[in-house]
Amino acid sequence: MLKKPEARAQTAPRLTVGFILAKRFTLCAFANFVDVLRLAADEGDRSRPILCKWTVLSDTMDPITSSSGIAVQPKERLGDPRRFNYIVVVGGLMDDAEKLSPAYQKFLHEAAAAGVPLVGVCTGVFMLHEAGLLDGYRCCVSWFHHSEVVEQFEGLDPVTEQIFVVDRDRLTCSGGVSSAHLAAYLVDKHVGRAQANKSLHIMIIDDALQAEKPQPGIPLDLKTQDQIVQRALLIMQQNIDMPISVQEIARRMGNSKRQIERHFRMALDTSPQVAFLNIRLDLAQHLIEKSDKSVAQIAVDCGFCDSSHLSRMFRRRYGCTPQALRRPIPDSLASSAMVEDAPQLEAGA
Incomplete structure (x- = not known):
């Protein structure tokens, strides 16, 4: 017997994501990630958080302004990270990358200790690294910033030839459309491939790309260490x-x-x-x-x-x-x- 809509709305979500947004975060990367979750969470385009649930977290609850000037109001305080399947840190402009506040760092270390996978999007990768949470992990960065990364972030193991990287309980991507593909990977894993493909198709993205897909525009072979x-x-x-x-x-x-x-x-x-x-x-x-x-x-x-x-x-x-x-x-x-x-x-x- 089919469940009534009211009963179905009470079903526990299969995928829960908490977002931490850096000051001057990249709106495109955040929006692409969220929209994949939104479109996969419900039938059609109704946007009810049934199969997936997401929220923006904060230590202060102050609005967070993106690099485009559009602000996002957080919905929840940090609390217990174990209520999420993933914690996603969305960074922004390379020149504005800064360390996470002590409250955010404490929250992320608690999440890591509890086995909650951490996701770095755009310069969120560098924030996780500076918090000591990427030691021994491979991570994805844009080929466009490869030389800057090597110079500025000692000890980081950057991968520039893939659209995203999954290394055990750390997932990273360089932002933009790649964040949609990383989100689709999570939806495929926890909700289903049909829902992942549905999200991308509604967003007019042809098909889900695997992590190993090369980043577009990579000049020749950036695997050289020179x-x-x-x-x-x-x-x-x-x-x-x-x-x-x-x-x-x-x-x-x-x-x-x-x-x-x-x-x-x-x-x-x-x-x-x-x-x-x-x-x-x-x-x-x-x-x-x-x-x-x-x-x-x-x-x-x-x-x-x-x-x-x-x-x-x-x-x-x-x-x-x-x-x-x-x-x-x-x-x-x-x-x-x-x-x-x-x-x-x-x-x-």
Whole structure:
């Protein structure tokens, strides 16, 4: 016999989450996480906290202002962490990251001691680390901040090539849409895969991504431990639409052009110029396959002079034109050709 709605509303939730929001937290990361829980918690889009329950916790109950200026009013004081399946710390801007208050740290240490898994979202990862709660754990950070993390947070074991990381009772992600996928992972585990997929589909996110899915936009292979190469790759990634010369990259880094070229050859067995070209061609390929943008617009977005310039470089690497990639092509044409024989192009590459 089906339960009446009133009776069903009394059913204990399968997934309970308490949120701790840092000052100037990232609203997008928080909202994505909460909305996955909200949409999975009830039938349709009614938003009743039946299968999932969530609340914002505070030591002072003062409103917490996000980095976008929108404030959130906490609902409960910290209390006993054992009433939650997970405690999620949502951080914000890198420059505004600060240590958690003593009350928050005490609460999180009590949660860890009680076996309640802790979740770090965005710079919440760094807050957990500074509270001594990530010692011996792998954690996910954005590739965009990899070099800053290595410099500022000694002892942190950052993973930049995955959208989220689950390491025993610590779960971490870099924020943005990845927080929706991490939330969907928890819903799948505690409530069901159908509810997880339903949430993502209503949010117009195609499908749940597994933790091992690479972060979008990672330049080449950030698994290299060479920090000079990592920093150079990040500068390239940030200047895709207006490519800069290796000389300018060296100036910004405080290194010589010759030094950067030597590190690229040793770490990636290629030159900085070719690496930069490959980054731009990788993005162009992604946009050609996944977007409806014209080839001319893609050429501009990826730092090429025009569509002819993009087509010439594209054919050299992929063996076909951008236009052909949008049509079914024989497998023989899909094989990638290396661009090591590309001219040593600087800003105009």
